[in-house]
Amino acid sequence: MPSRTIRVDQLTRLEGEGAVKLVVRDGRVHSAELRIFEPPRFFEALLRGRSYSEAPDITARICGICPVAYQMSAVHAMENALGIEVSGPLRDLRRLLYCGEWIESHALHITMLHAPDFLGYDSGIDMARDHADAVRRGLTLKQAGNEIIALLGGREIHPVTVCVGGFYRVPRKRELTALVGRLQWARAAALETVHWAAGFEFPACDRDYTFVALRHPAEYPFNEGRIVSSDGLDICAAEFEAHIDETQVKRSTALHAQLRAAGPYLTGPMARYSLNFERLSPIAQEAALSAGLGRRCTNPFRSIVVRAVEVLHACDEALRIIARYEEPDEPACAIEPRAGMGIAATEAPRGLLYHRYRLDAGGTILEARIVPPTAQNQAAIEEDLRRFSGEFLTQPPQRLRQRCEQLVRNHDPCISCATHFLRLQLTGP
Amino acid sequence: MRRRMVIGLGNPSCGDDGAGRACVAALAGRLPAEVELIESDGEPAALLALLARAREAWLIDACRSGAQAGTVRRFDVTGHPLPALAVPHSTHGLGLNEALELARALGMLPERCLVYAIEGCSYRTGASLSQPVRAAIAVVAERIVRASAR
Numbered sequence: 001m002p003s004r005t006i007r008v009d010q011l012t013r014l015e016g017e018g019a020v021k022l023v024v025r026d027g028r029v030h031s032a033e034l035r036i037f038e039p040p041r042f043f044e045a046l047l048r049g050r051s052y053s054e055a056p057d058i059t060a061r062i063c064g065i066c067p068v069a070y071q072m073s074a075v076h077a078m079e080n081a082l083g084i085e086v087s088g089p090l091r092d093l094r095r096l097l098y099c100g101e102w103i104e105s106h107a108l109h110i111t112m113l114h115a116p117d118f119l120g121y122d123s124g125i126d127m128a129r130d131h132a133d134a135v136r137r138g139l140t141l142k143q144a145g146n147e148i149i150a151l152l153g154g155r156e157i158h159p160v161t162v163c164v165g166g167f168y169r170v171p172r173k174r175e176l177t178a179l180v181g182r183l184q185w186a187r188a189a190a191l192e193t194v195h196w197a198a199g200f201e202f203p204a205c206d207r208d209y210t211f212v213a214l215r216h217p218a219e220y221p222f223n224e225g226r227i228v229s230s231d232g233l234d235i236c237a238a239e240f241e242a243h244i245d246e247t248q249v250k251r252s253t254a255l256h257a258q259l260r261a262a263g264p265y266l267t268g269p270m271a272r273y274s275l276n277f278e279r280l281s282p283i284a285q286e287a288a289l290s291a292g293l294g295r296r297c298t299n300p301f302r303s304i305v306v307r308a309v310e311v312l313h314a315c316d317e318a319l320r321i322i323a324r325y326e327e328p329d330e331p332a333c334a335i336e337p338r339a340g341m342g343i344a345a346t347e348a349p350r351g352l353l354y355h356r357y358r359l360d361a362g363g364t365i366l367e368a369r370i371v372p373p374t375a376q377n378q379a380a381i382e383e384d385l386r387r388f389s390g391e392f393l394t395q396p397p398q399r400l401r402q403r404c405e406q407l408v409r410n411h412d413p414c415i416s417c418a419t420h421f422l423r424l425q426l427t428g429p
Numbered sequence: 430m431r432r433r434m435v436i437g438l439g440n441p442s443c444g445d446d447g448a449g450r451a452c453v454a455a456l457a458g459r460l461p462a463e464v465e466l467i468e469s470d471g472e473p474a475a476l477l478a479l480l481a482r483a484r485e486a487w488l489i490d491a492c493r494s495g496a497q498a499g500t501v502r503r504f505d506v507t508g509h510p511l512p513a514l515a516v517p518h519s520t521h522g523l524g525l526n527e528a529l530e531l532a533r534a535l536g537m538l539p540e541r542c543l544v545y546a547i548e549g550c551s552y553r554t555g556a557s558l559s560q561p562v563r564a565a566i567a568v569v570a571e572r573i574v575r576a577s578a579r
Contacts, residue, residue, distance in 0.1 A: 108474075125527060128534035136535055142474040156472050 003030070008401045018413075020404050022389055029393070032385035034378055034408065036252040047368040052078045052337065052359055056162045059355070059370065063414060064157050065108070068101035068149065069348030071162040072223055073355040073370075078164040080237075081342025081359050082335060089328040090166040091223070092321045093152060096176075097159070098222040098346070099318040100148030103186065104156075105349035106269075106307040106314075107145060109412045110197060111138025114304045117406040118200035134196060137189050141311065144186035148318060151175060166332030176322045183319050190312035191287055197308045198291035202301045205388045209298060209380065210262045211271035214347050220279040220313055221272060221347045228275055231262045237345040240354050246371065257376040264379035267351030268411060269306045270297045281320075284313035300384055300410040307412075337363030348373050350412055374413040381411055431484035431539070434465040435573060436476070438490040438525060444556035445498075445549025448566055449489035451558055452545075455570040460577050473528040480528070481537040487573050488542070490525055491549040491562070498550035499561025501568055507542050543576075545569045 003025040019035040043062055047055060055074040060067035072094060079086060086094070111134065112124030121127040128135040146156040151171055153159020161168045212233070214225030228234050235243055246255040258264050265271075274296040277285065288309045289295075297306050339361040345354045351373030358367040384407050392403040437453030439446045450468040457466060469476055471490070480486060492502075504511055510533075511526045525544070532538040547565045558566070 104474075125530045125534055128531055132535050135531070139474045139477055139531075143478055146472065146475060155470070156475060157470060 006397070006400060006404070008404055020385065020408060022385065022404065024393060027393065029386055029390045032382050032389065033251050034382050034385065036254050036378070038253055040253050044368040044370055047357075047365045050365050052082070052357070052363040052365060053164055053335075055357065055365065055368075056164065057158075057160070060158050060162075062370070062372070065105050065414060066101060066348045066350065067158045068097050068153070068162075069346060069353050070370075071159065072098060072346045073344050073348075073353045074357075075162060075164050076223060076344030076346060077342040077355040077357050078359075079342070080344055081340040081357060082164070082338060082363075083340075084165060084333050084335065086166055086333060089326055090170070090332070092325060093167065093170060094162075095219075095222050096148060096318055096321045097152045097162070099314040099321070100145045100152065102222075102314040102349050103145030103190075103311050103318075104142045104149065105145070105412075106311045107138050107142035107193075109349075110193060110304055110307050110311070111135055111142070113412070114307075114406075114409055115197070115200075117402065117409060118304070137192065141186055141189050141193065144182050144315070147179060147182060151179065163332055165335050166328075166330070168331060170328055170331045173325055173327055176325055180319065180322060183315055183322070187283070187312065187315035187319065190308060190315050191283070194287045194291050194305060194308040194312055197305045198293075200304070202299055203388070203391060204299075205301060205384075205391065206298045207300070207384070207387060209270070210259065210265040211274050212259070212265045212267045212352060212376075213271040213275045214345060214352065215275055216279070218279065220276050220281070220317070223346050227345060227352065229259065229262065229265065230271075230275065231259075233259065233261070237354065238343045240343070240345060240371075241356070241369075244371075244376075246375070252378060254375040254378060255371075256378050257371060258379060264383060265376070266380040266411075267373050267376050268303075269310055269349075269351075270300065270303050271351065272347060273297055273306045273309065280309065280313050281316040283316050284309050287312055300388075300407070303410050303412075335363075337361065350374055350414055351377060372414070374411075377411050377413065381408055381413065384410070431482055432465055433461075433463060433485040433577065434467055434479065434483045435460070435487045435489070435577075436467045436469055436479060438469050438471040438476075438488060440470060442554060444551040444553050445547075445559055445562045446491050446552050447558060448491040448547040448549060448562050451563075452489045452547075452566045452569050452573075455566055456573060459570070459574050464577050471525060471528075473524070473531070476525070476528045477532055477535075477537060480532045480539060480542070483539040483542075485541045486539045486543070487545065487576070488525070489545045489547065489569060489573075491552075492546040493549060493552070494546075496548045497561070498548055498559055499565040500548040501565050502546045502548075503572070504544045504546065505542075506544050507538070507540070511544055545572070 006022045008020045021033045023030045056071040059070035116127045211230040214221035215228040216225035277295040343356045354371040356369040437449035439449045441447030
């Protein structure tokens with residue numbers, strides 16, 4: 001049987017290190033593997049024996065791109081264990097912090113990591129020489145997100161002000177108001193980015209994904225909501241482990257997740273968008289429809305447009321939060337440690353991020369479990385490679401490798417979070 | 430108006446990685462008033478924004494090339510990329526070199542841009558600066574004092 005192996009030994013423009021191996025037999029893709037070989041990072045074990053109050057700062061260190069997501073899932077889980085509910089301006093500030101992270105993470109991925117695939121460049125720097133305005137716009141957008149995080153979090157990377165119960169310090173109204181001009185510019189730039197990305201050429205690669213995302217009654221989800229799927233799943237975060245199994249596979253140091261009832265699933269921007277379209281702000285809905293997205297997005301190559309829509313929504317939501325902000329009396333709720341189990345899921349830029357902690361009476365962490373979005377998406381990414389890389393097998397080897405990388409980059413994996421990425425190995429003639 | 434600035438890069442909590450920022454601290458009060466002293470964690474978008482408003486910039490960063498600890502290298506990157514020095518890559522592979530080349534591609538590089546690379550030997554979390562790096566910081570600071578007076 002004629003066969004060949006195609007390897008991408010260093011997948012680039014991704015966070016972390018991994019590889020792809022395709023086996024082609026009789027001109028068809030026989031198997032596709034996303035290999036993650038970074039050593040495990042043992043964060044869950046590292047948390048044991050530490051105080052509940054340390055979890056936001058320890059887990060933030062899992063990722064330099066999405067530390068806010070780790071902090072948010074950690075504080076919500078701890079507050080769930082301690083019987084606290086954070087509301088009003090403190091809850092709004094958390095949403096604002098998340099807006100900052102989505103803006104900076106998505107703007108970086110759209111502009112520097114994903115767009116070069118569509119425009120035929122090896123890197124964002126090469127692309128910048130011919131598309132300077134678009135790159136300048138993308139980086140300035142990212143900077144707008146950074147500014148939100150720096151103001152609320154004390155610094156741009158690994159913010160230090162988030163604590164269980166609220167914040168160590170909250171901003172003055174005038175400090176937030178100072179961001180308005182920049183965010184109004186960012187909202188207009190995000191709208192331009194939606195239309196810029198929508199103008200790329202997208203291969204006809206649609207798939208009936210099982211999408212999983214949070215859904216809140218009224219909000220496009222950041223911090224809160226039930227976990228829902230396109231197959232009818234509708235559970236609270238506490239039921240996550242009863243419906244989703246994690247298993248170890250030899251090719252990955254990150255556990256693979258699947259729904260007990262429906263198998264592999266996809267979390268992230270496409271899932272959030274398709275399950276929550278009507279909760280996007282009106283300007284984001286209108287931009288998405290005029291960009292030709294529809295109310296669901298099932299073509300992974302179009303995820304770049306979905307990310308741009310989410311940036312637009314995040315800019316608009318940030319402006320809304322700032323406009324109604326009233327300084328809270330206290331920066332955080334009082335905490336009384338107690339024994340218990342705490343569970344929460346929030347929406348990291350890359351998708352659903354689940355945390356569970358068990359505490360003793362003094363608030364010491366006895367057990368921790370963290371399920372990052374990239375780990376959950378591994379099987380769906382492999383299925384994309386299996387289904388869609390066949391379209392590109394007749395292309396020259398370099399172009400084929402690039403397409404395989406793009407199939408992975410469509411989902412903006414963060415391998416550092418999942419354990420860390422990327423090498424393509426293709427087997428066959 | 431575009432400014433003159435000294436930008437120290439790095440993470441002061443990781444031993445010699447804090448060399449650039451420590452050098453900026455050592456320069457306080459020693460430079461002409463119009464020269465801005467800036468400490469940066471090296472986040473590329475923020476660094477790019479800084480470079481965009483500089484007409485002359487001195488950047489100081491730690492590097493790991495296998496040379497003897499405390500070795501100082503000076504690179505004029507105004508016309509040429511920074512040579513590969515085994516500087517550890519930052520998140521998503523965007524580090525100092527990428528930020529400089531992006532600035533160049535976007536026409537945002539200062540009219541004169543110099544990089545001082547200080548070879549470190551200990552990047553352990555919580556470690557203080559090594560003795561050879563402390564000595565190198567004093568050398569780099571002195572060179573920048575003299576250069577900025579011109």
